Amino acid sequence: MIPYAKGKENDFLRGKILATLFFEPSTRTRFSFETAMQRLGGGVLSFADPKSTSLSKGETLADTIRMMDSYSDVIVIRHSYEGAARLAAKFAEHPVINAGDGAGQHPTQTLLDLFTIHNSFGTFKNLRIGLLGDLKYGRTVHSLAIALSNLGSKLYFISPKILGMPEHIMREIHEKEKPVVTDNINDVIGDLDVLYVTRIQKERFPDITEYMKIAGSYRVDLSLLEKSKKDLIIMHPLPRVDEIAPEVDYTSHAKYFEQAFNGVPVRMAILSMVLGVR
């Protein structure tokens, strides 16, 4: 898929229409889905602003889905409520792809994260993978942690105590192999093959000075990387604020821009698959 993702011409999905329903803001996920569809020769329907839809007039999500389903061949949905994609799938006859449901799941992000890791190492088994930052509210790390634990990776959860991995995710993981849980990245940086960084959001802290203190101690920079393995890769679902220093972008560790690009081929593969083209 990668050559096609970079522009090699094809018409695998010519005549097919993708409806993107983003009720929550998105940059990468939405653009990469739209690019993916257009690179495969298909068309895209979307609205600029959810406030301009009839949902704001009180229409149910179910009715919006029924309507968009009748105009398109596949739907991609992001919504602030958990379970919204499943509800959409119940009312649509065509395939529905979850592009993030509240604090729930973000499965296509997980697939592109897995693709990126696999491209670097060729395997998941016994890789030591650290998830750093906000593990409590970040839906990308929830899906990813469950997937990696099923694939035999050794997990490290690195976060301030108040932003630790939620109980129900721990329950799904614990049964296989107990992850290492720490609030200090310095203790484990030397063990890791992959460091997956997420943003610590200011609004989670009642006290701004507490936020500054914590956010600073989770910053990934060159001095931290002096202690890392040579072939460590650093990933981030983006957007980043200041949790990864810009100087890191120029090292061989930085994989986050490649990871963002991988959203295109992976979503091309997903769209082709659900539309029956292989």
Next chain:
Amino acid sequence: MVEGKELKIEKIRNGTVIDHVPSGLGLKVLKILHMDEDINTSVFLGIHVPSKKMGFKDIVKIENRFLAPKEIAKISLIAPSATVNKIKDYDIAEKYSVPPPGEVIGIVKCSNPNCVTNLNEPVVTEFRVVLTNPLRIKCRYCEREMEGKEIIHNII
């Protein structure tokens, strides 16, 4: 139920007896059957009644009222040990035990306020039973798990 020769709880002629309810949950049973709202029949409730099988139990008798399958399903969520007896002319006409259900549909509200089933959408809630003892259920929409008091509290 008989002490000396005097009945402590009256026999009913027609209706439903819910027996072997774990001690302390009798009031909850009445609540989920909405017998705390619009009562137009006689209801008898025995709390902390000696029982050979259970030590102590609660027992509920409702005159001239028979339970729908959905109501029996609700009882199974809070009192899987209970038995439901359909009484006709003072005799047991039918007797059901209430084993825990394989799935829970339309009788419990999801405790996650951010679950899509708590929006005004035309769907009923659906839960998969993850564990039966103690009961743990998982929302098919948002995947939140609920157990114990949380389930009882959210019975519709």
